[in-house]
Amino acid sequence: MYAYDDIDRTLVNERVAEFRDQVKRRLSGELTEDEFKILRLQNGVYLQLHAYMYRIAIPYGTLSSEQLRRLAHVARRYDRGYGHFTTRQNIQFNWIKLAELPDAMADLAEVGIQSMQTSGNNMRNVTSDQWAGVAPGEVEDPRIWAELLRQFTTLHPEFSFLPRKFKIAITASAHDRAAIKIHDIGLRLLKNEQGETGFEVLVGGGLGRSPFIAKTIKPFVHGHDILSYVEAILRVYNQYGRRDNIYKARIKILVHELGIETFAAEVEEEWQQIRDGVLKLDDGIVEDIRSRFFYPAYETLPHMPDELRQAAHDPKFEAWRKNSVVAHKVQGYAIVTVSLKPIGKPPGDATADQMDALADIADKYSFGEIRVGHEQNLALPHVRKRDLPAVWKALDAIGLAIPNVNLVSDIIACPGLDYCSLANARSIPIAQEITRRFANHDTANLIGRLHINISGCINACGHHHVGHIGILGVEKNNEEFYQITIGGRADEGAVLGTLIGPAVPYAEVADVVEDIVEAYLALRASPEELFVDTVARLGVEPFRERVYATR
Amino acid sequence: MPLVKGGHIITDEFVRITDDADLPAQGAILVSETRFLAGPDALVSRTGGKLGVIWPNNRDVDDLVPYLDRLALIALVFPSFRDGRAYTQARLLRERYGFRGELRATGQVLRDQFVFMLRAGFDAFDVKKQADAEAFSETVKRYSVFYQPAGDGRISALHQRLQLRHSESAGL
Numbered sequence: 157m158y159a160y161d162d163i164d165r166t167l168v169n170e171r172v173a174e175f176r177d178q179v180k181r182r183l184s185g186e187l188t189e190d191e192f193k194i195l196r197l198q199n200g201v202y203l204q205l206h207a208y209m210y211r212i213a214i215p216y217g218t219l220s221s222e223q224l225r226r227l228a229h230v231a232r233r234y235d236r237g238y239g240h241f242t243t244r245q246n247i248q249f250n251w252i253k254l255a256e257l258p259d260a261m262a263d264l265a266e267v268g269i270q271s272m273q274t275s276g277n278n279m280r281n282v283t284s285d286q287w288a289g290v291a292p293g294e295v296e297d298p299r300i301w302a303e304l305l306r307q308f309t310t311l312h313p314e315f316s317f318l319p320r321k322f323k324i325a326i327t328a329s330a331h332d333r334a335a336i337k338i339h340d341i342g343l344r345l346l347k348n349e350q351g352e353t354g355f356e357v358l359v360g361g362g363l364g365r366s367p368f369i370a371k372t373i374k375p376f377v378h379g380h381d382i383l384s385y386v387e388a389i390l391r392v393y394n395q396y397g398r399r400d401n402i403y404k405a406r407i408k409i410l411v412h413e414l415g416i417e418t419f420a421a422e423v424e425e426e427w428q429q430i431r432d433g434v435l436k437l438d439d440g441i442v443e444d445i446r447s448r449f450f451y452p453a454y455e456t457l458p459h460m461p462d463e464l465r466q467a468a469h470d471p472k473f474e475a476w477r478k479n480s481v482v483a484h485k486v487q488g489y490a491i492v493t494v495s496l497k498p499i500g501k502p503p504g505d506a507t508a509d510q511m512d513a514l515a516d517i518a519d520k521y522s523f524g525e526i527r528v529g530h531e532q533n534l535a536l537p538h539v540r541k542r543d544l545p546a547v548w549k550a551l552d553a554i555g556l557a558i559p560n561v562n563l564v565s566d567i568i569a570c571p572g573l574d575y576c577s578l579a580n581a582r583s584i585p586i587a588q589e590i591t592r593r594f595a596n597h598d599t600a601n602l603i604g605r606l607h608i609n610i611s612g613c614i615n616a617c618g619h620h621h622v623g624h625i626g627i628l629g630v631e632k633n634n635e636e637f638y639q640i641t642i643g644g645r646a647d648e649g650a651v652l653g654t655l656i657g658p659a660v661p662y663a664e665v666a667d668v669v670e671d672i673v674e675a676y677l678a679l680r681a682s683p684e685e686l687f688v689d690t691v692a693r694l695g696v697e698p699f700r701e702r703v704y705a706t707r
Numbered sequence: 708m709p710l711v712k713g714g715h716i717i718t719d720e721f722v723r724i725t726d727d728a729d730l731p732a733q734g735a736i737l738v739s740e741t742r743f744l745a746g747p748d749a750l751v752s753r754t755g756g757k758l759g760v761i762w763p764n765n766r767d768v769d770d771l772v773p774y775l776d777r778l779a780l781i782a783l784v785f786p787s788f789r790d791g792r793a794y795t796q797a798r799l800l801r802e803r804y805g806f807r808g809e810l811r812a813t814g815q816v817l818r819d820q821f822v823f824m825l826r827a828g829f830d831a832f833d834v835k836k837q838a839d840a841e842a843f844s845e846t847v848k849r850y851s852v853f854y855q856p857a858g859d860g861r862i863s864a865l866h867q868r869l870q871l872r873h874s875e876s877a878g879l
Contacts, residue, residue: 161868186838317789435855
């Protein structure tokens with residue numbers, strides 16, 4: 157956890173006061189809706205189909221139990237008793253009243269949560285690996301750098317009115333859980349030959365209408381230079397990014413149109429002018445931020461406690477453990493993923509009661525800490541292995557011991573036409589139906605790791621391009637149709653999926669997914685070969701044949 | 708549109724000269740970038756009064772650099788408050804090229820941009836609404852802490868914390 161100090165608290169409180177004034181001026185008519193729109197967006201407030209939607213940042217996915225309880229309070233007091241976790245470590249509330257928003261914001265500010273720049277054409281919430289600081293084999297904790305970048309990007313005087321939104325993600329692991337290659341800037345922490353900390357910097361990734369995988373712009377930027385290097389990228393983008401067409405305004409288009417070499421040269425020229433200026437970091441500044449992160453005092457514990465050995469006789473516990481529990485960097489501890497993908501329910505939703513109960517579980521079993529991942533699941537990052545059976549029971553009591561992490565029913569989906577004014581088609585009911593088709597845990601387990609991503613429109617909030625199976629809602633003659641891609645992935649081997657054929661109507665999507673999965677089970681070289689590897693080996697043709705043979 | 712400078716609404720001493728009008732013998736003048744670039748040397752050597760240029764946000768400020776010490780005013784343009792290119796131009800003029808004259812924000816200049824503009828180096832504001840101009844002094848006090856350093860001299864939170872630490876340890 158990063159602990160706010162007086163400076164952080166003052167800034168957030170000043171932001172709340174400013175927004176309160178802006179809402180007041182809007183309600184009195186002093187501000188037009190056009191003028192107010194950008195101000196509310198800069199504070200995470202969208203106008204959706206039915207009501208205002210409020211998006212709150214959870215920087216690098218780290219939450220304290222106190223903060224989670226406060227989110228539960230906001231869900232209960234100002235919304236309809238639940239919240240929705242997104243693919244970028246945010247939580248959204250869908251039914252907030254404009255007049256009450258400043259109060260909700262003030263309630264959150266008390267526990268160090270804010271919603272600055274969670275929408276609008278500015279630098280968005282800096283995201284990272286949800287297992288940061290606890291995963292084995294990390295170069296170092298990427299959250300220190302994510303926090304430095306969070307502060308750098310917050311209310312930046314030059315880059316608060318960019319051509320388009322701008323997203324930064326950081327990972328420090330060989331296996332990328334932060335999807336850095338589909339971000340405007342992706343940062344991979346590494347050490348150079350001298351053992352100094354720095355970053356491989358990638359630029360120009362993004363999905364939406366024109367999807368691109370990010371390219372490496374510089375193989376090593378020293379940690380001390382990371383803010384100036386990011387500033388140089390932003391400065392080039394702010395001046396030359398297109399503003400004539402909203403669909404061509406992201407940095408990925410600028411990088412694509414200039415070519416990565418030319419773009420890199422522009423950035424390099426700018427960077428040389430500022431690299432030794434005010435943004436240069438020194439060890440003192442980095443250590444000061446590092447010192448404000450809370451790390452648990454871990455005990456010395458056995459690798460395999462008796463409690464775990466005994467619980468292994470319970471097949472239900474084992475089914476959950478195998479999919480939800482992964483190795484922790486400290487012996488005797490584990491990281492527990494809490495699936496927010498119950499069968500037949502909207503992906504990523506949690507009720508206020510579940511949030512409160514999970515906060516209690518975190519206090520008792522995870523040093524009061526909760527993580528939020530881009531797969532729209534939560535995690536308890538520091539659970540003693542001997543407590544795993546107790547955690548499982550406690551999660552089960554609130555309906556959150558769902559044994560489907562990384563399985564076919566662990567679906568990523570945007571809110572879609574049920575909530576969103578941009579959507580062409582529904583996402584949530586598609587996800588619900590697919591989870592019902594694969595409700596049998598043994599079947600899902602037999603299929604193995606398989607990520608399905610669903611977006612209700614081309615803006616790709618459900619990251620459909622990089623789903624192992626990607627589902628994109630489109631509109632044809634006022635009817636919902638869905639394009640299906642396969643073979644995409646969002647990790648270190650990020651690749652865009654390939655379309656398997658013509659779009660199919662709403663009612664057939666779950667059937668098509670079943671056909672694809674059956675084809676995979678027949679085609680895979682061994683039970684160890686994952687779906688996405690079978691697609692990589694064989695291409696889309698055998699899947700296309702299977703799906704369209706009878707259609 | 709009211710002009711705010713030094714925290715007050717003031718009368719604009721600059722007179723806007725259209726591209727085909729004759730130059731007045733006396734008084735401060737403000738010309739377009741087209742007129743300026745058509746004959747910069749004659750304009751900067753005019754002795755009758757100060758010179759200002761309106762510079763569009765889609766042209767590099769590099770073209771202005773040779774003349775900076777002879778310009779009293781550069782007016783940068785916000786065609787819409789959504790278009791933030793002039794923030795970069797302002798910082799470059801102040802921080803890289805050391806422009807010391809008046810840097811004026813023009814176009815759709817609203818209350819909620821004042822703090823950003825001040826931090827980027829603007830010191831004069833052609834404010835769109837009278838009420839916003841009157842609220843200037845109040846509005847710029849909205850924020851007392853700033854996360855990132857810019858060229859405005861305000862201390863960033865990162866450095867402020869280090870100073871606090873040093874003074875704390877010195878007091879022990």
